[in-house]
Amino acid sequence: MFSYRHGFHAGNHADVLKHLTLLTCLELLHKKETPLMLIDTHAGAGIYNLQDRFATTSQESEEGILKLFQMRSSALLTNSIRHYLQIIEGLQTQSNQLEIYPGSPYLFWQSMRSLDKLRLMELHPTDFPVLKSNIESIQRKRQDIKIDLTNGFTHLKAYLPPLSRRALVLIDPSYEDKADYHHVIQTLQESIKRFSTGVYVIWYPVLSRLDATEFPERLKKLCNECQLPWLKAELRIKGHQELGLSASGVWVINPPWKLKESLELDLPVLQSILEIAGMGQHSITNQE
Numbered sequence: 001m002f003s004y005r006h007g008f009h010a011g012n013h014a015d016v017l018k019h020l021t022l023l024t025c026l027e028l029l030h031k032k033e034t035p036l037m038l039i040d041t042h043a044g045a046g047i048y049n050l051q052d053r054f055a056t057t058s059q060e061s062e063e064g065i066l067k068l069f070q071m072r073s074s075a076l077l078t079n080s081i082r083h084y085l086q087i088i089e090g091l092q093t094q095s096n097q098l099e100i101y102p103g104s105p106y107l108f109w110q111s112m113r114s115l116d117k118l119r120l121m122e123l124h125p126t127d128f129p130v131l132k133s134n135i136e137s138i139q140r141k142r143q144d145i146k147i148d149l150t151n152g153f154t155h156l157k158a159y160l161p162p163l164s165r166r167a168l169v170l171i172d173p174s175y176e177d178k179a180d181y182h183h184v185i186q187t188l189q190e191s192i193k194r195f196s197t198g199v200y201v202i203w204y205p206v207l208s209r210l211d212a213t214e215f216p217e218r219l220k221k222l223c224n225e226c227q228l229p230w231l232k233a234e235l236r237i238k239g240h241q242e243l244g245l246s247a248s249g250v251w252v253i254n255p256p257w258k259l260k261e262s263l264e265l266d267l268p269v270l271q272s273i274l275e276i277a278g279m280g281q282h283s284i285t286n287q288e
């Protein structure tokens with residue numbers, strides 16, 4: 001598992017879908033004043049430099065955030081996409097150049113209110129200290145943030161249920177280890193038993209391998225068994241035969257009110273900007 005470094009993938013189209021969904025969930029949940037527990041079980045390094053050797057080797061951000069960022073003045077953009085791009089713009093040292101890209105821990109931190117708590121977990125021995133130092137460099141006094149060098153799958157239960165009885169949990173493994181599919185389902189089963197009303201956002205790659213194609217069906221079965229509402233949003237930017245990941249999805253359990261309506265506006269725009277050779281697709285479905 002230690003061969004995976006998110007720096008190679010930072011700002012790719014999958015990050016764009018995931019981070020936009022995450023920010024939208026946060027914005028909708030923040031319409032209520034009650035405190036929120038924000039949890040990132042697979043946090044990564046928190047902030048990425050798109051000019052470093054990881055990002056420049058893979059060049060994945062060129063099919064993702066770099067393309068979208070170039071369109072930041074377009075009238076096509078929705079309010080949610082504009083908000084996401086404004087956060088990114090705020091991180092840059094030179095306004096015309098996109099160099100710094102925020103990972104999910106930064107986006108959580110950026111959106112958290114003084115009454116919210118943030119819990120970040122990362123297992124990689126190299127990425128963990130980077131995450132810690134990135135967050136410590138931005139953390140404000142009295143912000144309740146904990147960063148754990150730990151297995152997010154097994155440690156999540158330590159934070160559930162939260163005292164405030166409101167939480168947004170992001171579960172975002174790399175799936176390079178095929179066991180991650182099983183671990184996500186197992187973690188959700190345990191977490192839902194402890195705390196069934198939490199909002200759980202699960203990212204997954206859309207691939208033609210059996211374990212990957214079965215995964216959304218397994219998530220659906222779990223939600224149906226637990227009688228929990230769900231929403232699935234997928235975005236494809238290129239054909240299956242193209243190099244690299246061509247599509248990904250987010251599965252949201254207990255989706256916040258109006259998330260579907262918001263994504264229904266955003267995904268056609270993302271598709272039209274990010275698609276390659278007219279092969280883009282998107283879909284948004286929820287329980288009947």
Ligand code: SAM
Nearest residue numbers: 006042043044103104122123124151152172173
């Ligand atoms: N959530 C991050 C974001 O959106 O910016 C990206 C996370 S990346 C897809 C997955 C991360 O999980 C990697 O940094 C990897 O080192 C870490 N990881 C792998 N297995 C883990 C585990 N069992 N518990 C916690 N972190 C893990």
